[in-house]
Amino acid sequence: MRWFWKDRLILFFCWSAAIFLGMVITVIGVYLGWKGIRCLNWEFIWDMPKGTPLGKEGGIYPALKGTLYLVFFSILFSFPLALITALHISCYGTGSRWGEFINLAIQTMSGNPSIVTGLFGYSLFVVSLGYGISLLSGSLTLGIMVFPVMVITFREALLAARERFMLVALSLGVSPWYLFRRVILPWAWPHIAGGTLLAMGYAAGATAPIMVTAVALFSPTTGSLREPVMALPYHISILFSQHISLEKASGTALVLLILLLLINLTAMLIGAFKRDLACLVWISPCVEGHKSDISL
Amino acid sequence: MFGSLLRKDKGVHFLCLAGATFSTLLVVSVFIFIVRESWPAWKNYGFTLLVGEEWNPVSHPPALGLAPMIASTLWVAIGATLLATPLGIGAGVFLAEFAPSWVGYFLRPLINLLTGIPSVIYGFVGASLLVPLAEKFLGINSGESLFTASLVLAIMILPYLVGTLEGAFRALPKEYREAALALGVSPQYLVFRISLPLSRKALLASLLFCLGRAAGETMAVLMLAGDVRLFPLSWFAKGEPLSALIALETGTAARGTVYYNALFAAGLVLLLLVFAINLALFSMKRYFREVVKID
Amino acid sequence: MPRRKLLSCIAVILSIFCLLSGCGKKGSQETGAVHPPAAIKCGGSSTLAPVISKCADNFTEKYKTWDKVRPQLPPDPIIIFVSTGGSGFGVKGVLDGVLDIGLASREIKPEEREKMPEGKIFKVGVDALAIAVHPQNPIIQVKPSLTPEELKKIFSGEIKKWKEIDPRLPDRPIVVCVRDVGGGAAQVFDELVMKGTPVSKEALQLPSMGALASKVMENVDAIGYVSTGLIAQNPGKLKPLQVEGVDPTRENILAGKYKLARPLLMFTRGEPDERQQLFIDYVLSPEGQKVIEEMGFIPVAR
Numbered sequence: 097m098r099w100f101w102k103d104r105l106i107l108f109f110c111w112s113a114a115i116f117l118g119m120v121i122t123v124i125g126v127y128l129g130w131k132g133i134r135c136l137n138w139e140f141i142w143d144m145p146k147g148t149p150l151g152k153e154g155g156i157y158p159a160l161k162g163t164l165y166l167v168f169f170s171i172l173f174s175f176p177l178a179l180i181t182a183l184h185i186s187c188y189g190t191g192s193r194w195g196e197f198i199n200l201a202i203q204t205m206s207g208n209p210s211i212v213t214g215l216f217g218y219s220l221f222v223v224s225l226g227y228g229i230s231l232l233s234g235s236l237t238l239g240i241m242v243f244p245v246m247v248i249t250f251r252e253a254l255l256a257a258r259e260r261f262m263l264v265a266l267s268l269g270v271s272p273w274y275l276f277r278r279v280i281l282p283w284a285w286p287h288i289a290g291g292t293l294l295a296m297g298y299a300a301g302a303t304a305p306i307m308v309t310a311v312a313l314f315s316p317t318t319g320s321l322r323e324p325v326m327a328l329p330y331h332i333s334i335l336f337s338q339h340i341s342l343e344k345a346s347g348t349a350l351v352l353l354i355l356l357l358l359i360n361l362t363a364m365l366i367g368a369f370k371r372d373l374a375c376l377v378w379i380s381p382c383v384e385g386h387k388s389d390i391s392l
Numbered sequence: 393m394f395g396s397l398l399r400k401d402k403g404v405h406f407l408c409l410a411g412a413t414f415s416t417l418l419v420v421s422v423f424i425f426i427v428r429e430s431w432p433a434w435k436n437y438g439f440t441l442l443v444g445e446e447w448n449p450v451s452h453p454p455a456l457g458l459a460p461m462i463a464s465t466l467w468v469a470i471g472a473t474l475l476a477t478p479l480g481i482g483a484g485v486f487l488a489e490f491a492p493s494w495v496g497y498f499l500r501p502l503i504n505l506l507t508g509i510p511s512v513i514y515g516f517v518g519a520s521l522l523v524p525l526a527e528k529f530l531g532i533n534s535g536e537s538l539f540t541a542s543l544v545l546a547i548m549i550l551p552y553l554v555g556t557l558e559g560a561f562r563a564l565p566k567e568y569r570e571a572a573l574a575l576g577v578s579p580q581y582l583v584f585r586i587s588l589p590l591s592r593k594a595l596l597a598s599l600l601f602c603l604g605r606a607a608g609e610t611m612a613v614l615m616l617a618g619d620v621r622l623f624p625l626s627w628f629a630k631g632e633p634l635s636a637l638i639a640l641e642t643g644t645a646a647r648g649t650v651y652y653n654a655l656f657a658a659g660l661v662l663l664l665l666v667f668a669i670n671l672a673l674f675s676m677k678r679y680f681r682e683v684v685k686i687d
Numbered sequence: 688m689p690r691r692k693l694l695s696c697i698a699v700i701l702s703i704f705c706l707l708s709g710c711g712k713k714g715s716q717e718t719g720a721v722h723p724p725a726a727i728k729c730g731g732s733s734t735l736a737p738v739i740s741k742c743a744d745n746f747t748e749k750y751k752t753w754d755k756v757r758p759q760l761p762p763d764p765i766i767i768f769v770s771t772g773g774s775g776f777g778v779k780g781v782l783d784g785v786l787d788i789g790l791a792s793r794e795i796k797p798e799e800r801e802k803m804p805e806g807k808i809f810k811v812g813v814d815a816l817a818i819a820v821h822p823q824n825p826i827i828q829v830k831p832s833l834t835p836e837e838l839k840k841i842f843s844g845e846i847k848k849w850k851e852i853d854p855r856l857p858d859r860p861i862v863v864c865v866r867d868v869g870g871g872a873a874q875v876f877d878e879l880v881m882k883g884t885p886v887s888k889e890a891l892q893l894p895s896m897g898a899l900a901s902k903v904m905e906n907v908d909a910i911g912y913v914s915t916g917l918i919a920q921n922p923g924k925l926k927p928l929q930v931e932g933v934d935p936t937r938e939n940i941l942a943g944k945y946k947l948a949r950p951l952l953m954f955t956r957g958e959p960d961e962r963q964q965l966f967i968d969y970v971l972s973p974e975g976q977k978v979i980e981e982m983g984f985i986p987v988a989r
Contacts, residue, residue: 103580110490113482114499117554120547121502124509124517148981149737149897149920150744180411188408198416200674205419207601207670208663209608211635215642215659216422219429223647228728228785229770243419273404301510304610304635308642312730312770314740316747323726324768329512333611334771336516338737338897339904339921349513356508364501448885450868527906534862534891534906619867619892630891640894643772644869646779 132350135343141351150314151331151340156348158317162231162325163300163355165317166310169235170299174243175292182250183276186258199251206244213241214305222309232321234310241305242295249291253284286366293363297356303329328352426663430656437650441657447621449641449651456654460623462661464538464631467624468617469607471542473599476550481595483550484557485583506551515615518544523616530628536618539627544612549602556601560594561587597676604669608662610635634662727963730770731777731790732871733895734814734914735951738982739790742975743767746966756965767966771895773869781806781956787963791952792914793871803956811970812951813985816872817927817935819903819913824926829855832929835946838880841910844887849908863890864902864911872896875949876912900925912947915940919983937985951984 139155146154181198189195217237227233257280265275281288312324313334328348335345433441437456444457483503487496522543523535530539564587572582588595618630619640632640637658645652729739747767753760770776770786778799780786795808818833820826830853833841840846842863849856865886866873877886891909893899900917903909904924915935918925927935930947939945953967969975976986 103578106580106584107490109478110482110486113479114486114491114495116479117483117503117550118499120550121506123521124513127517127521128513144744146744148741148978150740177411177415180408181415184408184412188405189412194409194413198412201416201420203674204667204670205422207604207608207666208422209610209635209666211608211610211638212426212659212663213422215638215656216425218642219647219656220425222785223783226784229730240418240422243415247415276404297508301508301512303510303512304639307639312728312768313736314743314767314769316766318764318766320726323766324728324770329510329611332512332516333615336519337615337901338733338895339901340897342520345516349516353509353513356510357505360505360508448868450874451885524905534902534909536891614894619894620889621892622888630889632892640867640892641869644775644779644867647783 128346128350128353131343131346132348135347136350140347144316145314147341149338149340151335151344153341153344156328156331156344156351158315159326159328159331159348160351160355161319162311162315162317163328163352165231165319165325166235166238166306166327167296167299169231169321170238170242171292171296173236173239174246174295178243178246178250179288182247182254185247186251186254187262187272187276187280202244202247206248208241208244210241210302211304213237214308216240217305218308228322229310229312229324230322231310231319231325234306234325234327235321237305237309238299238302241302242299245298246291246295249294250284250288253287253291254280256287257284289366290363293359293366297359300356300359301329301352303327303333306330307333328355423663426656426660430653430660433650433653433657437654441654442661445623447637449645449654454651454654456650456657458634458654458658458661460621461632461634461637461658464617464624465607465633465635465662465665467538467627467631468542468545468613468633469603471538471627472545472549472606473603475542475546476553476602477599479546480550480553480557480598481588484554484561485588487554488558488561488587489579489583503551503554507555511548511609511611512615514544514548515612518612519615534618534630536616536630537628538617538624538631541613541616541618541633542606542627544616545606545609548609548612549605552605553598553602556594556598557591560591564590593676597673600669600673600676604666604673607633607669608635608666610639614639634658638662726766726768727788727966728768728770728786729788729790729953730768730772730780730786732774732792732951733771733897734792734871734916735790735811735953736769736771737897738812738916738951738979738984739953739970740769741978741982742970743769743966745974745978746969753962753965757961760961773867773895774871774874775869781954784956787955788959788967789952789954791871791954793875793949793952795952795954803954805957806954807959808952808954809967809971810950810987811953811967811975812979812987813940814949814951815915815935815940815945816876816912816947816949817915817918817925818910818930818947819900819918819925819927820910821903821905821907822923822926823907825856826852826928827926829853832932834931835880838930839882839884842876842881842886842890843884844889847889859908862902862906862909863887864899864909865890865892866896866899866912867892867894870896871949872899872912872914875947879947914984916983940985951979 141155141160142157143155144157145151185195185199189198214237217233221227221233221236222229261279265279306327307330310325311327311330315324315326317325329352332345332348335341335348441456441458443459445459446455446457448455487499522540526535526537526540568586569582572586613633614636617633617636619632619636620630621632624631638655642655645655747765750756750765752762752764754762774791774793777786777789777791781789782802792814818838837852841861846852848858848860850858891902893902896914896917899911900913900921903911903913904921913925918927930945933939933945935945940948953970955963959967979986
């Protein structure tokens with residue numbers, strides 16, 4: 097009889113936790129949608145910021161462009177390295193001490209707070225190397241930030257591919273490079289794309305690292321690597337914290353949210369966004385024991 | 393095993409090794425760089441940097457004590473994890489055991505999307521919705537506080553907690569479940585007496601992970617914690633966590649001054665905090681592989 | 688094998704972008720070597736930065752390319768960046784060479800001046816710090832004027848409750864809002880009012896003048912030093928208090944009766960080059976000064 101009441105209580109608790117979570121999602125969505133939808137139109141997206149102070153009227157075109165540039169260049173810098181590193185960890189470097197160390201180092205750095213990466217980028221790229229506050233410094237910093245995320249997703253995919261094909265292929269006498277190029281990479285491709293998209297979303301939303309390395313209050317954002325840019329997340333924080341326009345800030349947040357939604361939906365469509373791939377990236381150390389869950 | 397076989401392919405192996413080594417060095421250099429840049433501050437101030445309660449970089453000589461910021465970071469991170477734990481367990485259990493399938497189909501992708509929302513949006517929504525509410529209901533004279541910040545952080549880390557917990561539950565061997573249900577216990581009993589104790593390591597690991605995430609978060613705490621240099625004595629006080637301090641003052645400190653170095657020292661403290669958590673996680677993974685070989 | 692095609696396509700695209708970005712970088716470096724740098728980077732004071740962004744926007748809109756400003760110049764597009772981060776960031780950025788033109792809303796300190804002996808300083812406007820409160824704060828009726836001593840006590844945390852200023856005021860804590868150490872306002876206030884007494888550690892630090900103003904607008908118990916420009920930009924949402932019975936009006940500031948005045952400065956490390964000079968001249972021209980006036984600051988008389 098005791099368990100009967102406890103059962104009810106537990107059931108109630110679980111339902112309410114889930115409902116709370118659902119409510120949070122709804123509140124964020126509805127709040128941004130309700131506040132932001134009013135200023136969401138083509139002019140908002142294609143216009144320069146206008147009004148006094150700048151941003152009160154007009155659009156967010158340079159910020160949108162800046163975010164896309166930042167994402168593009170950061171992925172451009174980190175993707176090849178991440179792929180090579182993941183390949184090394186999962187295939188070539190297995191069993192060697194150095195390989196283990198690389199794995200451990202990247203695993204550890206994946207938890208590096210983004211503001212610390214920003215601080216590093218500031219002191220290395222902005223000050224020491226003299227790139228200044230620029231798109232280049234910002235995307236290099238973001239590249240370092242998303243690098244461990246990419247390596248970890250790629251590694252998971254390559255490991256699964258390895259388990260599947262490597263032994264058979266090697267015993268058939270296929271050369272490792274051919275195996276990688278023609279079998280493993282094509283097979284793991286969706287997962288690699290998924291991981292890259294995840295990293296893109298991460299880079300698009302990051303504010304702290306670019307705040308000290310790449311952004312300006314006003315910039316035409318021409319896309320030249322040596323010039324500062326505007327970016328959506330920073331624009332949101334400026335519009336909100338400087339009390340320029342709450343409505344425009346919500347609109348900008350909505351645009352950023354839609355952008356991220358598109359990225360995530362693409363990842364889902366590619367089929368790589370397994371139920372908890374997103375969590376897996378972050379928390380791979382503790383899920384790894386439950387290999388059956390990943391079942392790539 | 394594979395490694396030695398593959399290494400016969402000299403060119404590719406070399407390319408891989410070089411690429412991986414380069415990128416690892418780059419990643420590790422973050423740590424080395426932060427240590428190097430903060431070194432003068434440690435040399436000049438030593439232990440007072442950690443325990444000093446005064447942060448006034450423009451006074452002569454500058455007072456550089458990080459204790460209030462460290463305490464704020466801990467308040468915020470631990471508070472957020474504490475707030476998120478019951479909710480995370482509840483929602484994780486719900487998704488794994490009790491959710492009608494349509495609710496699960498609906499909720500799971502949504503929770504996944506929640507992980508993709510950047511912290512500036514959480515900060516923005518939190519600051520415009522929660523701050524007025526906190527002023528009204530908590531009776532603090534200005535709504536920003538460590539509590540408000542950890543409330544928002546709790547929501548930010550919740551999806552990770554739910555995700556891992558559900559994953560861990562589903563990964564448990566079917567036999568336990570079948571045996572238990574055959575014995576006639578209620579699903580609730582199964583969850584809280586069998587499944588949850590069995591996945592306590594996963595729970596602990598994800599809690600640790602969430603603690604690390606919460607400690608390193610910047611934008612949300614910058615917008616919500618209140619930025620006050622006083623040593624925070626309660627959860628409802630205002631404070632300036634390390635990440636907010638770095639984000640606010642990095643642009644102002646001139647290179648070569650001890651102020652600049654002290655900001656890197658703040659970064660180092662934050663980094664070491666998160667590293668300690670990550671290493672704990674990593675050793676747990678070893679434990680998982682060796683002891684809890686479930687599948 | 689469609690997958691292979693996809694792969695090679697992506698590889699080709701990536702390598703093209705690599706090349707392109709490489710070219711772009713080289714190009715800009717070359718132009719940088721031959722001509723003075725095409726883009727102007729300004730940055731600093733969070734009070735002045737919005738004004739300068741507006742000027743930069745107008746300037747770019749009006750001329751589009753440099754040859755329209757002055758026919759001798761090549762027809763490069765005008766590109767001006769404005770970043771914010773506080774006067775401290777402006778000074779430091781100019782000294783480090785990160786910025787071309789620094790923006791400050793305080794006097795340049797002698798030790799900073801020493802580091803840029805050939806630097807030029809242009810005063811583009813005058814601002815004052817008003818002691819602002821929420822419009823519903825009863826202090827506006829009860830005690831509309833504060834003395835510097837009272838201000839010092841409030842901001843140093845000696846007076847913690849409104850009631851302690853005047854018994855007719857409510858028994859509620861004062862929410863003191865200040866700028867962080869990088870702000871020009873923090874240093875001006877420190878010099879003119881605090882005179883070395885440290886600001887209360889309980890004070891709320893805000894990262895920009897806009898944020899400070901919005902905090903005072905939102906909170907009935909808040910008090911803070913807000914730029915008069917921002918008070919003019921948010922009519923009715925902020926109420927300035929008198930200091931020693933003097934209102935922070937334009938006349939009083941210009942006459943020197945209101946003590947908390949501060950200059951708005953643009954400065955360079957060396958002699959400004961032709962384009963930088965043209966932009967500074969634009970800010971000082973009637974058109975630029977109109978923007979300064981629109982944003983609530985006092986233009987400089989020429």
